[in-house]
Amino acid sequence: MAAAPALAQDQDAEVDAVSAADLEQENTDRSGDAIIVTGTRISNPNLELASPVAVVGEEELALQATSTVEETLREIPGAVASLGSNLNNGNGGSTFINLRGVGSNRNITLLNGTRLVPADTSLRVNLDIIPTALLERVDVLTGGAGSTYGADAVSGVINFVTKTDFEGAELTVLNSITEEGDGYVGRADLTLGANLEDGRGNVVLNLGYTKRDPIRQGQRDYSEFNISSFSGNPGGSSTTTPIRISAAGGASGILGNISTDPDTGAESNTGFLQLDPDAGVLRPGFTPFNFNPFNYFQLPLEQYRIYAQGNYEISPAFEVFAEAMYVDNEVRTNGAPSGTFGVTAPIPLSNPFLPQGIVDQICAADTLLYVPAIPDDPATPEDESAPAVSAPGQVEAFLDPAACAAARAATDPDDPNFTTVNLTLGRRLVEFGERLSVRETKQFQIKTGVRGEISPTLNYEAFFSYGESDRTRKQSGNGLRSRLLQSLNSTSTDQCLDTTNGCVPINLFGPTGSVQPEAQAFIDTGNQQSNFNRLTQAGAYIEGEPGFTLPWALSGVSFVLGTEYREYTAGASSDILSQTPSEVLGNGAATPDFTGSYDVKEAYGELVVPLVEGKSFFDELTLQLGGRVSDYSTTGTEYTWKVGATWAPVPSLLFRGNYQKVTRAPNIFELFNPQVTGLANFSADPCAGSAPLSNADLRAICLAQGATSGQIGGIIIDPAGQVNVTSGGNPNLDSEDANTWTIGAIFSPDFLPGFTATIDYYNIEVTDAITIPTEDDIFANCFGVNYADGSLAIDGSSASDPACTGIRRNPATGNLFGELATTPGLPQVRTNQGKIFTDGIDLTMAYSAPLTDSIDWNSSFQGNWTNSSTFQASPNGLDRECVGFYSSNCASLQPEFSFNWRNTFSFNDVSVSVAWRWLDSFEYEPISDPSRFVEEFTTIDSYSLVDLSARAKVLDSLDFIFGIQNVFDKTPPLVGSNIGSTGFNSGNTYPSNYDVRGRSYSLTLKLGF
Structure with a gap:
């Protein structure tokens, strides 16, 4: 990787640092005397950026045996x-990058300087679609980009x-x-590529195919079994097999009253009872279901892609260019059997199918049952002594043993003794097999334009681009709640009481294997979702030198003036x-239809002003200015500007700095996504257990959140460590403001030829940030x-406080998990x-020198120190620090220190x-009670990987590259399965941050002719 410093947010990527001068030389345009560097649209042969830029070169991508660029970018320090x-x-079939940890929706992805069509309604770009083999380099700019690109x-x-x-041609x-x-x-x-008419043009065509096979968590010793982070014992889901049952209501509160906590072994009123299929009765406690073996550590991918580009110079004043790409991308995610x-x-x-032993337990537990109600007779006076109506056609009642026996024999709903009981069921449908989601994305983008010279010192460019991305998700193996x-x-083994849709009775109350194939065929019909994105953009600018130079400078002033238009449309169906x-069992949040769009009209300008050159202590002093005004159809007019400078007291030392003010408008997801209920990792609930029985204020709060009196004392925490959360878009959102600045230096000493070092401090603060509370x-x-310490301070709380009443509990159990409908x-508005806020320091060093007459040594180092990365969801919320910490509140790991160091030894035709x-x-977030x-x-101890x-x-015309990744077969650190956030803490570790493949081997063949 190359560096004029600083990066973004993915943890590791080896880097070949080069000096800014070398970088400029590499990036000359077709005329050979001007450079185009990411971060400005001004071409200037003397320009060295005030903003840090890191570069991943073609050689680095080849040495890493990269199949998709996401694998490299997430390994960049910082x-x-x-x-x-x-x-x-939580993977939607796309991969993203999160620069600096401030959010993957707060950076821009470009292909040859133009935005790519997004993959989702958050307007993020899927990195899997990038044509890796055709890349010359990847520039990562981490400061002062708002006025240039948006x-x-x-x-x-x-x-x-x-x-x-x-x-x-190259294969x-x-x-x-x-x-x-x-x-x-x-x-x-x-x-395939060809130059046209003595270099007046060029055409390139790239055809590609990628196949990536899965790795399951069950294929690694450390992740084969789910481990509870609370106890270290086998963990997993409370939806298991044989069936787990609980029933609310009655004098005892919960069916069975006493059960055993699977983590601690302590007996408590949790309502967890599991079927003993041999005895046909429910026993206290349950055996958690191990879902790990079914989940992926490496997602299977199959991809077809085509990319073409061309340019032709009709005259110096008029050159036409175009590029087009198409990708057909299929990604599969896998889940444990439904339930x-x-x-x-x-x-x-x-x-x-309901065993007689369970029926006897239901009756003995004095459980609240429901029996048919006598239809209301308007002529009959209201009987105040009658049971209260709880649902149309039903009344609440308690059955004595005789009535229970009569209900057992009543198979006709019109029979006065016919009775139903509300049971909460936790049955894993292992007979269905795995839950499979197949996501196919079809994406294309075209771009065309013209460019040329207005005069020897002025150039212009104008372009139009349009892209579409359509993704379809097909699911199987889940089953439908209504059909369940x-x-x-049912009151018979071969016919449901409601015979529509060809209903087949299901046996959930037997041992594993009792669910009939006919019942599966009826319940599991499959389902489908899709989303789409459209991006239309057009722009034009002129750039160059107007023809004046300041008195103490040698180079002329450069400028760019441009305008741009973008229209985004995205939605889901x-x-x-x-x-x-x-309705779709185990599917998490529902996916309602929605569509949103907005457009933005922009004008921007940049100015590079050489102030002093070639003077004592001022070998160079350059000022860089930029500004952009944006008119959003959603939030109105926003302003972005930057000021930067470079100062070289001597040729070997350059100081640089940049300050940027930006305002980011909310995206389509943040504005228009409907409110839906899904799942998050969390493992606390003050209303759980016996605490509300002895604390009147706490009891009042729990009741205000939807728990019933009968549920108090029996509320539990999900053994899988999950909690329901409801969130979505907010059409009333405004723009967020950000202030970013960097200051650093580039050092290329004359006394050590071949050595270059850069160091940069960065500081990013986003205020009025669009966030949801943890x-x-x-x-x-x-x-x-x-x-x-996790203790409560209920005295200051009120059952009528909206902060309390906004939390809504499971009406059947009082828990904070259960049916999403x-x-x-928890409300996450x-x-x-x-x-x-985040700040830190990036350091890169590169050295190249001959060791002997026949052996050359190239060394490159890239490191990062992140001083702070804090998040505060609201003025009353905790200003949470996540650097060096992990918990359910800190999603992906962000180390305080990280580095990559590559050393290459070359001799003759071998390196x-x-x-x-x-x-x-890392350590567990101390403020969240690690005890x-x-x-x-x-x-988590420090972690090293070595690749060869x-x-x-x-x-x-033939090159071979042989690689060994993770030479010492280092296993990832283990932290259990429910100590971090659901998306990133998986398989007892953090698979995005640590190597879960183990030692692997790669062979790359490159044939050119």
Whole structure:
């Protein structure tokens, strides 16, 4: 990787640092006397940027055996891993980059300086679509990009630069496989190019195919079994097999009354009872279901792509250019077998599959049952002694043993003794097999334009671009809630009471394997969702030198003036099954249809003013200014500006600095996404257990949140460590403001030829940030939780406080987890009340020198120290520090220190390269009470990986690159499965931050002619 410094947010990527002068030389345009560097649209042969830019070169991508660029970018020191190819849960079929940890929606992704069509409604670009084999380099700019590319470049810009002068043919074939014999990755690219009419033009065509096989968590010893972060014992889901049952109501509160906590072994009133299939009765406690083996550590991918570009100079004043790309991308995610996941169902006591022993337990527990009500007779006076009506056609009642026996025999709903009981069911439908989601993305983008000279010192460019991205998600193996309830409402083994849709009764009350194939075929119909994105953009600018130079300068003033227009349209559509909350079993949030759009009209300008050159202590002093005014159809007019400078007291030392003010308008997801209920990782609930029985204020709060008196004392925390959360867009959002600045230096000493070092301090602060509160913040605002020790301060809380009543509980159990349609859980409302801050230092060093007459040594180092990365969701919320910490509140890991160091030794036609990647240690967020977890899971030691590669030129036209990744087969650190956020803490570790493949081998063949 190359560096004029600073990066963004993905944790590791080996870097070949080069001096700014070398970088300029590499990036000359077709005339050979002007450069175009990411971060400005001004071409100037003397320009060295005031903003840090890191560069990943073609050679680095080849040595890393990269199948997709996301794998490289997330390994850059100072970057924070976003959703990537190692994450199964929550992955929507795309990969992103999160520069500096301030959000993957706060940076811009470009291809040859033009925005790419987004992949989702947050307007993020899928990095998997980039044509890796055709890349000349990747520029990562982390300061001062807003005025050049748009105000949403809060943390920076990633610009993928392709080869524009390729001639000939090149075939590249990459193969990689782990030492375990799994996780195969294959990539093949054919690139064809030709120059036209003595270099007046060039055309390039790239055809590519990638196949990536899955790695399951069950294929690694450390992740084969789910481990509870609380106890260190086997963990997993409370939706298991055989079935787990609980029933609310009655004098005892919960069916069975006493059960055993699977983590601690303590008996408590949790209502967890599991079927003993041999005895046909429910026993206290349950065996958690191990879902790990089914989840992926490496997502399978199959991709076809085509990319073409061309340019032709009719005259110096008029050159036409065009590029087009098309990608067909299929990604699969996998889940453990579906289940009932706490569905509360009215079960006839005469259901033939319901064991008699369970019926006897129901009757003995004095459980609240429901029996048919006598239809209202308007002529009959109201009987105040009659049971209260709880639902149309039903009344509440308690059955004595005799009535229960009569209900057991009553199979006709018209029979007065016919009775149903509301049971909360936790049955894993292992007979269905795995839940599979297949996401296919079809994406294309075209760009065309003209450019040329207005005069010898002035140039122009104008372009138009249009792109579409359509993704379809097809699911199977889930099953439908409505059909499950229909199947359970049966009093015979071969016919449902409601026979529509060809209903087949289901046996959930037997041992594993009892669910009939016919019942599966009825319940599992499959479902489908899709989303789309459209991006139309056009722009034009003129740039160059107006023809005047300041008295103490040698170079003339340069400028650019431009205008740009963009229109975004995005949305989602689903079948009615996916739109219905809780209808698709185990699907998490519903996906209602929505569409949103906005456009923006912009004008911008930049000015580079050489103030002093060639003077004592002022070899160079240059001022850089930029500004952009944006008119959004949603939020109105916004302003972005920057000021930067470079000062070289001597040729070997250059100081640089940059200050930027940006305003980011909310995206389509933030504005228009409907409110939906989904899942998050969380493992606390003040209303759980016996505490509300002895604390009247706490009891009042729990009741105000939807719990019933009968549920108090029996409320539990989800053993899987999850909680329901409700969030979505907010059409009343305004823009957020950001101030960013960097200051640093480039050092290329004359006394050490071949050595270059850069150091830069960066500082990013986002105010009025569009954020949602963390789960801890929601609890603290209501219950007055003491972050230091987890204790409560209920005296200051009120049952009528909106911070408390906004939390909504499961009406059937009082828990904060369960059916999404009835349990909103924690409210995570998007507002402009947040604040985000990060700062740190980037350091790069590069050295190149001959060791002997025949051996050359090239060394490159890139490191980062992140001083702080804080997030405050609201003025009353905690200003949370996440650098060096992990918890459910800090999503992806962000180390305090990290570095990559590559050393390459070259002799004749062979080179050997060693790369060392190092991440600092972590500890569990101390303010979130680490004593709840096993002590060994509350710290992560520093982590090192070593990669080895060798490159050999066998023939003039044939190169081989052999690589060993993770040479010492370093395993990832283990922290259990529910100590961090759902998306990033998976398989007992953090798979986006640590290597989960194990030692692997790669072979790349490159044939050119």
